[in-house]
Amino acid sequence: MKITTFEAGYIGTNAFLLTDSDRGEAVLIDAPHEVELGVRRVLEEEGCNLTTLILTHGHWDHTGDAARIKAMGAKVLAHQADRALIETPSIMGAFLPPGIEVDPVVIDQMIGEGDKIDLLGQSVEIRHVPGHCPGNILLYFADEGAAFVGDALFAGSIGRTDLPGGSFEQLANSIRTRIYTLPEETRVLPGHGPETTVAREAHSNPFVPAK
Numbered sequence: 001m002k003i004t005t006f007e008a009g010y011i012g013t014n015a016f017l018l019t020d021s022d023r024g025e026a027v028l029i030d031a032p033h034e035v036e037l038g039v040r041r042v043l044e045e046e047g048c049n050l051t052t053l054i055l056t057h058g059h060w061d062h063t064g065d066a067a068r069i070k071a072m073g074a075k076v077l078a079h080q081a082d083r084a085l086i087e088t089p090s091i092m093g094a095f096l097p098p099g100i101e102v103d104p105v106v107i108d109q110m111i112g113e114g115d116k117i118d119l120l121g122q123s124v125e126i127r128h129v130p131g132h133c134p135g136n137i138l139l140y141f142a143d144e145g146a147a148f149v150g151d152a153l154f155a156g157s158i159g160r161t162d163l164p165g166g167s168f169e170q171l172a173n174s175i176r177t178r179i180y181t182l183p184e185e186t187r188v189l190p191g192h193g194p195e196t197t198v199a200r201e202a203h204s205n206p207f208v209p210a211k
């Protein structure tokens with residue numbers, strides 16, 4: 001599995017395209033505005049079809065191109081708690097910068113805490129990590145030693161908790177019980193900024209230190 005990272009959209013949101021050219025399949029994690037062209041280019045280079053789009057949560061900067069990506073034939077997976085944000089993005093209208101539009105997209109499959117899903121032939125564990133957003137999930141690829149965490153945890157920081165549905169206490173609990181409990185060498189690939197590791201954050205994150 002190869003991971004291609006795109007930083008895209010209006011506020012620099014990470015999307016991750018996972019490709020397996022032996023299988024000819026690909027999976028996209030998050031869909032910021034204007035990621036579609038880059039995704040198409042890599043799919044062509046790698047000879048892969050995009051089967052699945054997983055939304056780590058429903059904020060507009062992660063879902064801006066979701067409808068376009070779905071139109072490429074990908075099935076959309078997300079958490080029930082962010083269904084309204086994803087399927088009716090106009091409810092976040094007050095938080096959208098002027099002139100930015102987000103098309104609604106229908107979720108094909110709900111995923112949540114403890115689910116094991118098959119992606120590119122690997123068993124992937126879903127963990128629910130609310131606090132930044134009610135429906136934030138992480139995807140843990142044990143075989144790869146990598147976790148895609150959305151906006152729960154960043155290198156040296158954490159997701160903001162002042163948006164609707166946010167809670168610092170809930171986020172701190174999610175990070176301690178669902179992220180710091182992963183093997184400490186696990187790569188952490190967040191929704192914004194550079195990647196980090198479980199060990200680095202557990203030992204030095206200033207906002208949520210491990211207890």
Ligand SMILES: [Zn+2]
Pocket residue numbers: 057059132133151
């Ligand atoms: Zn967010």
